[in-house]
Amino acid sequence: MNFTHALVERIGRRFFYGWVIVGVGMLGIFASGPAQSHTFSVFIGPIALDLGLSQTEMASAYGLATLVAALCLPAMGWFLDRVGAKRMLAVVALLFGTACAAFGLVGGILWLSIGFAALRFLGQGSLMMGSSNMVSQWFNRKRGSALGFMALGFGISMAVHPEISQWLIEQVGWREAWLWIGVTTWVLVLPPILILVISKPEDVSLRPDGIEPVSLGILDKTDVEARGDFTLNEALGAPAFYIIAGALFTLSMLVTSLHFYQVSIFFDQGLGPNIATKCFAVSSITMVVMMPLVGRMLDRFRTERMIAVGLVILTASLWLASAISGLSTAVLFSVVFGLSNAVSMNYVAFMWPRYFGRTHLGRIQGLGQTITVIGASLGPLPLALSKDYFGSYDPMLVGVGAVPLFFAVIAFFFLRDPARPIPKDAT
Numbered sequence: 001m002n003f004t005h006a007l008v009e010r011i012g013r014r015f016f017y018g019w020v021i022v023g024v025g026m027l028g029i030f031a032s033g034p035a036q037s038h039t040f041s042v043f044i045g046p047i048a049l050d051l052g053l054s055q056t057e058m059a060s061a062y063g064l065a066t067l068v069a070a071l072c073l074p075a076m077g078w079f080l081d082r083v084g085a086k087r088m089l090a091v092v093a094l095l096f097g098t099a100c101a102a103f104g105l106v107g108g109i110l111w112l113s114i115g116f117a118a119l120r121f122l123g124q125g126s127l128m129m130g131s132s133n134m135v136s137q138w139f140n141r142k143r144g145s146a147l148g149f150m151a152l153g154f155g156i157s158m159a160v161h162p163e164i165s166q167w168l169i170e171q172v173g174w175r176e177a178w179l180w181i182g183v184t185t186w187v188l189v190l191p192p193i194l195i196l197v198i199s200k201p202e203d204v205s206l207r208p209d210g211i212e213p214v215s216l217g218i219l220d221k222t223d224v225e226a227r228g229d230f231t232l233n234e235a236l237g238a239p240a241f242y243i244i245a246g247a248l249f250t251l252s253m254l255v256t257s258l259h260f261y262q263v264s265i266f267f268d269q270g271l272g273p274n275i276a277t278k279c280f281a282v283s284s285i286t287m288v289v290m291m292p293l294v295g296r297m298l299d300r301f302r303t304e305r306m307i308a309v310g311l312v313i314l315t316a317s318l319w320l321a322s323a324i325s326g327l328s329t330a331v332l333f334s335v336v337f338g339l340s341n342a343v344s345m346n347y348v349a350f351m352w353p354r355y356f357g358r359t360h361l362g363r364i365q366g367l368g369q370t371i372t373v374i375g376a377s378l379g380p381l382p383l384a385l386s387k388d389y390f391g392s393y394d395p396m397l398v399g400v401g402a403v404p405l406f407f408a409v410i411a412f413f414f415l416r417d418p419a420r421p422i423p424k425d426a427t
Contacts, residue, residue, distance in 0.1 A: 004195065008204045013330035016210030018138035018201065022146050024192050024274045028089065029153030029345075031189045033161040034100050034181045035123025037259030037376070038280055042165045045263070046174040053109060055264075059384035061109050062260070065116030066377030069125055070370045077366015084199030085134035090207045092130060093189040096122040101182030104175035120373065132349035137200045137358055140208040141299070143351055148217075148295015151345035155291060158284035158341070166274070218300035229357025230418075235364050244351045245371045247307050247407045251344045252372035254314055254400060256379030258321055258337060269324050279334040286338025287345075294346045304352060304415040309396050310343035311408035315401045322397035348372055355418065 008017045033039055038064070048058050080088045099118040104113045132147060139146040168177035198204055235241050258265075266276040298306055317340040320333040352365045386396035 004170070004198060005204055007196070008198060008206075011204075012209065017198070017204070017206070017399070018135075018146065018194055018208070018210060019196070020148050021138045022135055023133040024196050025135040025150040026153040027189060027192055028093075028127055029095075029150060030090070030157045030160075031093070031185055032123040032127045032131075033154075033157030034178075034185065035119040035127075036157065036161070036310055037379075038158050038167055038262070039161045041260055041263045041276075042162050042169065043174055044260070046169055047112070048172070051106075051108065053112075053268070054388070056105045056381075056384045056388050057109060059380040061113040062116050063377045063379075063381050065113045066120045066124075067374055068117045069121030070373035070377060072121050072361070073125045073129065073370040073373060074366040076121075076129065077362040077364070077369070078368070079362075080130060080133055081360065081362035084203075085130050085137070086193065086197040086199045089127070089130040089134070089192065089193045089197065090314045091124045093185065094194055097182045097185040097189075099123075099182070099187055100181050104178035112142050120376075121218060124376065125369055125373050128348075129365055133361055133365055136198065136349070136353040136361060138208055140358075142209050143353060144295040144298030145292065146295070146345070148292045148298070148346055148348045151290055151291045151342070151349065154341065154345045155284045155287035155338075156231035158287060158338075159281045162280045197426065203300040224234055230355075230364065231360050232363040232367065235418075236337055237355045238355075240355050240415060240418045243415045244276040244307075244355065245253075245368065245408075247311060247411055248348055248351065248368065248372045249381040250311065250407050251314060251347060251375075252402050253375035253379040254318060254404065255340060256376040257383050257400075258317060260380040261383050261387075264387070265321055265324065266330060266395065269326070269330070271324075271330055273329070282334035283332055283338035283341060286335050287341045291346060294342050295350075296351050298346060298354075302351070303351075304411050307347065307351075307415065308408040308412040310340075311345060311404035311411070313343055314340045314404040315408075316340075318397050318401035318404075322401075353398075385419060407416075 011017050012018060044058055047053070048055070053061075076088070076092075096119075097162045099115070099122055103115045103119060125232045131150065131153075135146050136143060148333060165177060165181075168180060172180075201207055201210075230238070242276065263276040266272075266279070313336065317333065317337045320329070320336055324330050324333055338347075348369075352368050353361055356364050382396045385392050386393050
């Protein structure tokens with residue numbers, strides 16, 4: 001018995017080891033922060049000034065790089081299914097830290113785009129996908145609550161990474177700041193992954209949620225293959241896949257646009273970068289408070305209604321962003337935007353295993369993550385065009401606010417559980 005298995009046995013005498021997995025997943029989500037738009041938002045100004053790039057050029061480089069990263073994620077989903085979350089996360093964490101450390105060396109729009117692509121693929125895509133996959137494997141009935149606690153890492157990142165990044169830029173400049181971010185990522189993430197992670201509860205003769213332990217090597221199939229989890233092709237044949245994909249695409253796209261340009265939106269209203277980064281903290285506090293509650297609600301209430309309400313909250317965030325006129329409205333926006341982030345983080349992790357099971361989750365989640373990251377890649381561009389051609393972000397903020405309302409109606413009236421495929425061994 002190796003060290004990790006012995007640790008599982010010892011901790012299992014006190015509580016379900018899946019909650020340790022949630023803690024590691026939370027750390028993984030937090031560590032993805034350098035690849036998230038709330039961190040890039042702090043770096044956009046210094047990078048554009050240093051490299052002599054316009055807002056549209058920066059947004060285009062970021063969007064194209066994110067799109068390239070998205071198209072690679074199905075392969076990472078396949079890799080995740082093949083080797084398990086532990087090995088996949090270890091490889092990704094090592095490469096992600098390297099990409100962060102190297103990002104400060106970029107010069108010109110080509111290398112900037114390559115750097116963006118590496119960070120988005122490894123951090124915003126792969127590290128988040130592996131973390132949520134790992135937690136989803138360990139929980140079924142309590143999956144929403146577990147993923148809600150895991151997603152707290154994103155809220156903490158929103159509070160910590162912009163502040164630390166701003167401080168590092170002021171102390172050592174934006175280029176050296178990325179070196180320190182990369183080293184910190186290695187130190188923070190690699191040891192817990194290598195020591196604590198077990199990819200699936202069945203690997204240590206446990207079941208999801210910690211119920212009904214089974215004998216080593218004799219696994220009860222009622223919760224996996226025998227209940228008919230979807231393959232990727234079967235999922236693609238279900239209308240629910242496309243409704244969920246559209247809703248998550250919209251959430252990812254428009255939440256990203258607000259993260260990416262929050263500092264710039266505030267600046268246009270006479271609010272400096274320090275206030276903007278502090279409002280990130282307001283959003284993160286709201287997010288931290290609300291994420292466990294949203295996760296719990298996903299376990300208790302009808303999913304299609306939860307999706308509809310979440311999309312309406314996103315519309316409110318966009319329209320409030322267009323109405324910022326001073327500190328009070330900035331704080332109000334930050335609170336509602338924090339709630340929108342809590343919704344987005346929970347939904348992206350929850351929906352795929354909720355509707356299609358966990359047997360082939362890596363492949364399904366890989367394609368789903370591709371769709372949401374494509375949304376993120378397109379997010380900054382409409383606001384950049386609005387700023388460059390109209391001189392303000394407001395026209396586009398108001399216009400795109402109608403998009404979530406459309407998908408809210410579709411989800412509320414048409415999203416239903418797809419029929420489970422009949423397991424091959426059931427006949």
